[in-house]
């Protein structure tokens with residue numbers, strides 16, 4: 391993600407936060423408009439199956455119900471006793487569609503006793519996905535990255551790079567105007583807090599204000615990315631996910647072994663964050 395040639399605008403807060411917003415934006419798009427477009431297995435389907443079905447039809451053999459796996463392509467397209475789970479292009483011939491639209495408690499999926507329930511928009515997504523050919527895919531974390539074409543925008547002159555274009559497209563969809571560009575003092579403060587979790591020093595802020603070259607902001611971002619504080623900032627999210635320094639959350643809190651921060655976890659996080667795309671991170675193990 392560290393590209394020296396990127397123009398000023400896409401770095402700092404924009405890059406770090408709004409890229410996430412652009413990705414999350416997909417989730418905020420109403421299911422109807424999502425369904426109108428191309429349903430994506432990884433983005434739209436896998437999370438639904440994983441949350442609602444894999445508990446009983448997943449990799450855990452002991453927990454598996456009905457000797458049926460839905461986490462593998464073979465399972466999802468299998469035919470048994472004349473019933474095919476998913477018939478690409480044909481929801482009405484797919485056992486899966488029949489099961490998720492059933493009201494008979496003995497047949498409906500997920501079963502009522504599982505305390506899971508698909509929302510109407512999730513059912514719609516699954517159905518449209520089947521109608522569109524039920525393309526199966528691998529988990530995104532195992533796929534090579536590929537470039538996405540930025541969406542078209544109406545306003546000209548504002549966009550300076552691809553990320554801007556994603557943001558502007560979403561703003562236009564909501565009939566919102568882009569904010570004014572931040573002044574330099576704010577910009578360096580935002581970038582510093584986002585990347586390292588710390589405010590800039592007066593000297594850093596003054597140096598940035600005095601630097602009139604076009605690369606001034608890119609230089610600030612590079613300096614921040616090179617700082618060990620960036621590793622700490624990134625590692626703190628990981629440690630939260632791994633419940634570092636967490637407790638059982640009970641009155642009877644027991645000993646939880648932890649490792650000293652500032653050592654290997656931070657170095658590892660720093661190295662990995664520098665080498666990997668931010669979007670390709672899997673959550674830390676649930677330990």
Ligand code: HEC
Nearest residue numbers: 442443445446455456458475485486489497499500501504
């Ligand atoms: C609490 C456990 C549980 C959950 C969660 C669950 N199922 Fe099932 N499922 C079962 C059981 C038990 C059977 C076998 C009995 C039957 O066929 O009704 C089954 C059978 C099926 C079958 C028939 C498979 C075949 O043999 O052809 C399909 C299709 C199915 N489930 C889809 C789903 C889908 C889709 C979800 C998630 C939206 C889901 N199930 C969630 C327990 C579960």
